[in-house]
Amino acid sequence: MVQTLMYGVPSGCSFGSIVALEWLGEPYRLCRIEMPADVQSEAYRRINPVGETPTLLTGTGERISESMAILHHLGARGIGKGLSFAQGTPEFDRFNRVLAFLNTSFFTAFGPLWYVFEHGLEGPEKDALRAYGAAKVTKAHADLEAMLGDKDWLLGDRPTFADAYFAGIARWTKYHDVVDRRDYPGLQRLFGKLEADPAVRFAHAIERGEPATSTGGFRGEVTLGEVLRQQALAA
Incomplete structure (x- = not known):
């Protein structure tokens, strides 16, 4: 099968x-x-x-x-x-850390914004959730930018499944205009390379x-x- x-x-x-x-x-x-x-x-x-x-x-x-x-x-x-690493190795631990960050902090940062988007909220509730979501998304981008540093890819000199996952979440900024990825040059460079893949x-x-x-x-x-x-x- x-x-x-x-x-x-x-x-x-x-x-x-x-x-x-x-x-x-x-x-x-x-x-x-x-x-x-x-x-x-x-x-x-x-x-x-x-x-x-x-x-x-x-x-x-x-x-x-x-x-x-x-x-x-x-x-x-x-x-x-080279798409992942053997469990029990330092490389796997680093891979797992980055993937976990993407799965929790980066992914969930968009949660309040998606709620506003999908439920058509207006007024103070919308403003509060949007401000909260914007702060979370901004912090998540700053933290991931620092994690990436000057590396070509999230884990080093070649792409892994962490980069694949990033590609699917990072594009959500097109729905929620709360950050400009160009303010995070490392992430912008990484996103551009992935879009060309x-x-x-x-x-x-x-x-x-x-x-x-x-x-x-x-x-x-x-x-x-x-x-x-x-x-x-x-x-």
């Missing part, structure tokens, strides 16, 4: 897992999950009871949810390519529903209904 990633659109954090699969080069399929319509549906909750993306169905039928868990699962097979361009095209050229192991898209039927047959 070919592993299948269920990714959320528009602009889900699952973007990083698509990039990671492209970099890894193993065969995989994609399943598009519209947010909020499909992701909260009874059908999708049969795959992921929490009703969030991404979810990875492995080649043996296991279900893995949460971006960090998926990236570590894929990373165990990407060590030879073939795997990132592929992930953008996939999300937009445009023709996409894979340089990895992409084996096409399947529907949620097809995934559910396959799960039923495998049960």
